Amino acid sequence: MSKRVGIEVSIAIAEAVGLARAEVIPAYPITPQTHIVEHLSEMVANGEVDAEFVPVESEHAAMSCCCGSIAAGARTFTSSSSQGLSLMSEILYIPSTMRLPIVMVVANRAMSAPISIWNDHQDIMVQRDIGWIQTFAENGQEAVDLTLHAFRVAEDRNVSLPMIVNIDGFTLSHVIEPIELPDQEEVDKFLPPFKPRYKLDPRRPISMGPVGIPEVYTEAKVAHDKAMKKAKRYILKAWDEFEEIFGRKYNPVESYRTEDAEVLLVTMGSISETAMTAVDAMRDAGQKVGLLRIRLWRPFPGQEFRKAVGKAKVLAVIDRCLPPGALCGPVGAELRSLFYKIPGAPKIFSFVAGLGGRDVTVERFEEIVDKARAFAKKRPRELYEVIGVREK
Amino acid sequence: MKEVRIHGRGGQGGVTSAELVATAAIAEGKYAQAFPSFGPERRGAPVAAFIRVSDSQIRTREKVYHPDIVMVLDPSLPALVNVAEGLKDDGIVVLNTELSEDEIRDKFGIKSKLAMVDATKIATEELGLPITNTTMLGALLKATGIVNKDALFEALEKRFGRLAEKNKAALDRAYNETVIAG
Amino acid sequence: MANSDAIVGWKTITFGCHILEPGNAANFRTGDWRSQRPVVDKEKCIKCGMCWVFCPDMAYSQDEDGYFVVDLEYCKGCGICAHECPKDAITMVPEEG
Numbered sequence: 001m002s003k004r005v006g007i008e009v010s011i012a013i014a015e016a017v018g019l020a021r022a023e024v025i026p027a028y029p030i031t032p033q034t035h036i037v038e039h040l041s042e043m044v045a046n047g048e049v050d051a052e053f054v055p056v057e058s059e060h061a062a063m064s065c066c067c068g069s070i071a072a073g074a075r076t077f078t079s080s081s082s083q084g085l086s087l088m089s090e091i092l093y094i095p096s097t098m099r100l101p102i103v104m105v106v107a108n109r110a111m112s113a114p115i116s117i118w119n120d121h122q123d124i125m126v127q128r129d130i131g132w133i134q135t136f137a138e139n140g141q142e143a144v145d146l147t148l149h150a151f152r153v154a155e156d157r158n159v160s161l162p163m164i165v166n167i168d169g170f171t172l173s174h175v176i177e178p179i180e181l182p183d184q185e186e187v188d189k190f191l192p193p194f195k196p197r198y199k200l201d202p203r204r205p206i207s208m209g210p211v212g213i214p215e216v217y218t219e220a221k222v223a224h225d226k227a228m229k230k231a232k233r234y235i236l237k238a239w240d241e242f243e244e245i246f247g248r249k250y251n252p253v254e255s256y257r258t259e260d261a262e263v264l265l266v267t268m269g270s271i272s273e274t275a276m277t278a279v280d281a282m283r284d285a286g287q288k289v290g291l292l293r294i295r296l297w298r299p300f301p302g303q304e305f306r307k308a309v310g311k312a313k314v315l316a317v318i319d320r321c322l323p324p325g326a327l328c329g330p331v332g333a334e335l336r337s338l339f340y341k342i343p344g345a346p347k348i349f350s351f352v353a354g355l356g357g358r359d360v361t362v363e364r365f366e367e368i369v370d371k372a373r374a375f376a377k378k379r380p381r382e383l384y385e386v387i388g389v390r391e392k
Numbered sequence: 393m394k395e396v397r398i399h400g401r402g403g404q405g406g407v408t409s410a411e412l413v414a415t416a417a418i419a420e421g422k423y424a425q426a427f428p429s430f431g432p433e434r435r436g437a438p439v440a441a442f443i444r445v446s447d448s449q450i451r452t453r454e455k456v457y458h459p460d461i462v463m464v465l466d467p468s469l470p471a472l473v474n475v476a477e478g479l480k481d482d483g484i485v486v487l488n489t490e491l492s493e494d495e496i497r498d499k500f501g502i503k504s505k506l507a508m509v510d511a512t513k514i515a516t517e518e519l520g521l522p523i524t525n526t527t528m529l530g531a532l533l534k535a536t537g538i539v540n541k542d543a544l545f546e547a548l549e550k551r552f553g554r555l556a557e558k559n560k561a562a563l564d565r566a567y568n569e570t571v572i573a574g
Numbered sequence: 575m576a577n578s579d580a581i582v583g584w585k586t587i588t589f590g591c592h593i594l595e596p597g598n599a600a601n602f603r604t605g606d607w608r609s610q611r612p613v614v615d616k617e618k619c620i621k622c623g624m625c626w627v628f629c630p631d632m633a634y635s636q637d638e639d640g641y642f643v644v645d646l647e648y649c650k651g652c653g654i655c656a657h658e659c660p661k662d663a664i665t666m667v668p669e670e671g
Contacts, residue, residue, distance in 0.1 A: 006418030006426075008411075032430075099590035118430060160590075170430035171453050176411050177425050178418040198592055207593035215581045220591045222584040273451045357430060361454050 002182040002246070009140035010035035010173045012181060013079075013105055016147045018049040019187040022103075023074040023194075026054035026065035030084035031117045032169035033107040037079055059084040063091035063102075070100040070162075071208055073199035075151065078102065081169055082109035082123040089127065095162045096131035097224045098208055099197070101154035102162040104132075105147060108269070108320075109169040110356040118357020119169040121269065121320035125330050131224055133163040133231055134298040138272045140179045142295075143167045145248060148187060152238045155194050159231045166297075168270040170357070182246060190245050228299045235296060252301035253308045254293040257283055261290030263369050264309065264346075266317040268294045268331060271353075271360045278365035289369055294331070302338050315348045316372035318360070319384070322352045328384035349375045350384035364388060393446035394538055395456045399475050400465035403435040405525030409463070410441040412529065412551060416543040417445045425450055438473050445538055463532050464488060465524045467512060470500040479504055486531050486570075488512060488524050493573040507535035509570040518562035526552075526559040530566030541567075600648075604631065608651030610666040612644055618663035625655035625664060 007015075013036050017025070025044065027037035044053040052069075056062045062078050070076040080088060085106055095102050109123055110116035124134070133153060137143040146165045154163040167173055198206055212220050232252070239250045254272075257279050258264060267275045272293040282289040292308050292315075294301075309315065319329025327333065332350030339345035349372045354360040364387055371385065396413070400406030407428045414426035422445055429440040442456040458478045463486040464470060476485055483504050488511035489496060496502060509531040511524040518527070526548065533541055548563070549556040588594055612625075619641060626634040626642045633649040634642045644655070656664040 004418070006411075006415035006424060097591065168453075170427075174430060175425055175427040176414045177450075178423055197589055198594070205596035207596075208590065210591060210593050212591060216587065216591075219582065219584040219587045223587050223591075226584065270453045274453050276451045359455050361457075362452070 002180045004178055004180050006176055007179050008176045009143050011039050012140055012144050012179045013147055014039035015181055016144045017077050018043050019184055020148055020151045020191055022051050022077040024052045024069035024076045026056050026062045027078045028056050028059045028062045028084060030081045032109060032173045033079045033081040036105060059087040063088040066102045067095050067100060070102050071200045073196050075194040076102045079105040081107045082111060085123050086126055092127055092130040097220060099160040100162060101160050103150045103154055105165045105167060107169040107173045108166050116356040119171050120355045124166055125321040128330055133161055134166060135296055136166045136269045138270055140172060140177045143172055144179055149238055149242055152191050153235050156234045157197050159234045160197055161227060161231055171270045186245055232299050252296035253304045254295060255308050256291040258290035258310060260288055261312050262288040263314045263316060263372055264312045265291045265365060266315055274360060274362060275365050278362040281362060282366060282369060300334055309346055312346050314372050314376045315346045316351060316368050317348060318351050318353050320354045322355060332384060347376050351387050352384055353387040393444060395459045396443040396461040396463060397456050397459040398441040398463045399469050399473060400439060402437045402439050404465050405523055406439060406441040406465055409525040409529055410443045412547045413443050413539055416539040416547040419546060420540055420543045422447060423450050438469060459483060461536050463528055465528055476502050476504055484535055486535050488528055505574045507531050507570050507572045509566050511566055514562050514565050518565060519558050527562040527566045530563035531570040534567045534570040535572055603647050604650050605647045608649060608669055610651045610668050611646060611649060612655050612664045613667050615663045616641060618661045620661055624658050624660060628654050628658045
């Protein structure tokens, strides 16, 4: 039986990785991911997890080591943040096209400069196109559940792609809250042993990672893209199986009080919880406001998102990322593409909020909804607006 | 929902006291959050930690801006930090102090309800160290009843093992010696 | 992947672009890249095997008499063997035509 405990989210994630019976954990510490790998190294040292913990010399080495261990057929986990994740960047594209199902938790943090250890989504948006499956957690329970889900999906032989679970740094990683920790028997039922389609085995030698000349590179990348799109089916299937065993249901896009809503907020990650409270307050004040929370970011669940929007006329999309010189934030851009020239499409307004640890409060969500309503009447000059920025 | 802000100095265990209260509340079947003021913690610098306790699921990730309860671990802090900042009108400040109510109101201008105990003295006598984080939980319990004392003791035992007894004794003494005013 | 067999569509490209056939480099006859070939003078050869050690294409093998002979199907004519031979027993001779 699972047990409900008060536990720091990072520690709970480490426990989940242990319950998933990870076999190799190469990791390098970086705030705010530190507690996850610190606790894992303790669990390995105490013999609670039968895994090899590899204290590598950098994140670049961590991801390289992950590629080796997963290619050899070992269940592999790592975790990183921000500049550390960027240091992995050179390697991150490799396991995805090579179909090596590493699981990584990213404790999302801003990118320097100026130096910031605090939460936003700029680190992961740098890595938007690495071809890993990506989910975003709203709370500690989800962080645990999505970590288990990630192993199940990534290692599914129909998928065989690496997967990132995004959790907001500090706002999730450092919070103690109630979490249902599943027991070993349940996790074993959900997560069969890792049986890769191919592995590096001296008894049956193969080569991984050959050169791709111009005549084959495109085909290799298209094969990867098609695999990502096909993966959605198995991501959903794994959530269904998760519900059967653990009783908690997850969808690629979650709707909150969207019935008859005129304006829908669109969020990703832990601000979604505060957004729900804001929606409650606005509904109490008679406003027809709802909320869509994107849980599956890659592959992007376009069909599910369009369905969830329903008849809403205005979308207020919140990005936790400001790409200088771009037309708008990545989530905003994604949704504009999704609805481009679709008859009856909602008006989409893009907002940037919560950079580098700036709190996104209930009042901010109310401000965003007010602005979106105003923009629907009078088109704004810019394609996005930064919320809560001081002018002087 | 009750929201608590704890003021301490880096290394005084403010985060641990937040953790103890939250885990005790969760063990009682309630919902709770405990979190530090996010950032690089430096020993000796004024720092804060936060607790939320609720009977229903907590759906906010905001910081605590308007606490119901403020707990201050270090007697020197009210002179440096506006500990009552954002406190709700019916809120309470739980202070580690050797001063009287009048002296506190006069010196720090705190107008709200007060709970006062000389936790440094108690901790020094009971634990042999002027670390007041667990001692002050006695004052917090007396002033607010935010969690059940048994659940808190259980959390203490889990966290401190054989050292829990001394901490429980200090907590109990603070509970008995806390004076509530206003 | 110089072989035209590798030019396939995305549906048939190998999983993860892996090479599933071990030692398939043997399928690629790289000998025709050569503009010069090594010729061994058996009078000078002491059968030390340095040519076999240094050949980057593993084109050398030992015959029944213990001499090292090059497989011209794979020798690219780089001349490393001739350079390394301690007895100067190997001469690079231009290919004709």
